[in-house]
Amino acid sequence: xxxxxxxxxxxxxxxxxxxxxxxxxxxxxxxxxxxxxxxxxxxxxxxxxxxxxxxxxxxxxxxxxxxxxxxxxxxxxxxxxxxxxxxxxxxxxxxxxxxxxxxxxxxxxxxxxxxxxxxxxxxxxxxxxxxxxxxxxxxxxx
DNA sequence: GTTGAGCGTT
Numbered sequence: 001x002x003x004x005x006x007x008x009x010x011x012x013x014x015x016x017x018x019x020x021x022x023x024x025x026x027x028x029x030x031x032x033x034x035x036x037x038x039x040x041x042x043x044x045x046x047x048x049x050x051x052x053x054x055x056x057x058x059x060x061x062x063x064x065x066x067x068x069x070x071x072x073x074x075x076x077x078x079x080x081x082x083x084x085x086x087x088x089x090x091x092x093x094x095x096x097x098x099x100x101x102x103x104x105x106x107x108x109x110x111x112x113x114x115x116x117x118x119x120x121x122x123x124x125x126x127x128x129x130x131x132x133x134x135x136x137x138x139x140x141x142x
Numbered sequence: 143g144t145t146g147a148g149c150g151t152t
Contacts, residue, residue, distance in 0.1 A: 124149065
């Protein structure tokens with residue numbers, strides 16, 4: 001009886017020791033950072049300004065603001081008009097005081113029919129006064 | 143009197 005116990009102790013002791021070390025050595029990586037393969041969208045494109053297309057020709061900035069003012073503070077509404085004819089080009093921009101209001105208005109109004117026309121809303125891009133417009137600056141000649 | 147995807151001026 002004592003012999004098998006002794007044998008098991010003699011053989012298990014190093015084994016348990018080894019296992020304990022190897023486990024503790026292999027244990028740490030439960031934190032495997034899963035590499036997000038679409039590395040692009042950490043944040044959904046969001047800014048206070050919305051690009052609103054699909055506007056009826058008869059939609060003016062006043063009615064457009066009235067349609068969006070219930071989602072937040074509208075800081076700017078602009079509809080692009082044709083230089084010559086003076087009529088609406090069918091799209092414009094609506095800017096809110098913050099990104100949340102803009103996203104809320106977009107989710108609520110995108111696809112909604114206004115004056116018989118389905119609205120196409122997305123976040124504005126490009127020309128933003130004071131925005132991140134990168135202008136390559138050439139060295140000034142002297 | 144028209145048209146219908148799109149990203150703009152001061």
